[in-house]
Amino acid sequence: MPRTGRKKSASGIYHILLRGINRQTIFEEEEDAIKYLETLKNYQDKSGYKLYAYCLMGNHIHLLLKEEKEELGIIMRRIGASYVYWYNDKYNRCGHLFQDRYKSETVEDDRYLLAVLRYIHQNPLKAELVKNIVDYKWSSYCEYIKNDEIIDTDFILELFGEERKKAIESFKLFHEESKNERCIDINEKKKISDSEAIEMIKRVCIVSHCMDVQRIEKEQKNKCLSLLKENGLSTRQIARLTGVGRSIVLKA
Template structure:
């Protein structure tokens, strides 16, 4: 079946997701993340696109950007190809790293733009990786409240206030609220059958029966639940199989 053409944004602004092929990890260490950010900077100049937000996760990347001199597809291709060339050289591998087609959604009004921006920055918190957005080093959040390196921060901050100090305060308050909107997501969490999920839980939690997870201390449970969640198990499925209350699982994941 032929691919459908991407819908063009009237504003030229898009929320873009790049995913590792077969859920492969894209960033093995800090050097990898730094290299990707450097690559974004290089092609920001060459391609002339505007970048409003980014967030690098383990096996996927979120970008909020506006196409300028060249179309979106060309910019994404340049960024991806350059990083993959370096990554393959470093790890002595060959072949693809990203899925062959990136995902994108058009962003055509200010309200949705800000909601997407917040969603991108909140990814590490929702994944249980940090307790504060400013603690995550691989997103653009800190460029808005500190030194700007890649991001066109004025465009966004002026949407809050013309006074920069007031704009930053409003920006922080806006990000302190969890958005309820639904956005383009990676949609790559494996749908685990209970039989497979049971074996995964036993393997990750080092138990012979899933009910034994109830006997682990809270710190161990929290650690294992985060790993299981990252593998694609939902809080509901973890709770059902282990017999631990769903709200307790959610609390552990978000702790």
């Protein structure tokens, strides 16, 4: 069946979702996330887009982006090709990293723009990776309340008020609200089989056998357990396959 064309945004603003192929982890280490953010920044001048939000999760990415000089498809190909080339070289792999077609939805008014912004920033909370939104290192939330680096914060903050300090406070309060926004998401409700889970555990934790996870140093183990949960494994499944106590998995 032929693919349908993407809906064109009159505003030029899109909410974009990229996911790893076959639930592939996109960010194994902090260096990977740093490189992806550097790639986003490098192509801002070349492609002439504005970035309003991002959130890098274990096996997927949310972006809120406005196309200007180049159209969305070209922008995403540039960013994707550059990062995948670097990633494959680092991990001595070849082939695709991202699912072949990213998802996108148009954002045509300020109300939905802010809804998507909050939805993106609250992703780590919903995944139970952090208890406070400000504690997540790989989203654009802190660029709004501290220093902006790759985000065009002025455009969004002006929607909260003319005086920047007050606008930032309103921005924070807005993000404390819990809403059920209906935005595009990975929709991964399919249960991951034990055989798939075993391979994921070996890859993410860099072990030969799942039970070896018990012997990993505590801080590194917690990082691995957190990443496994983020990639769709249940607490019960991780505990059963690795022998790590359920309470430890829950706390990670």
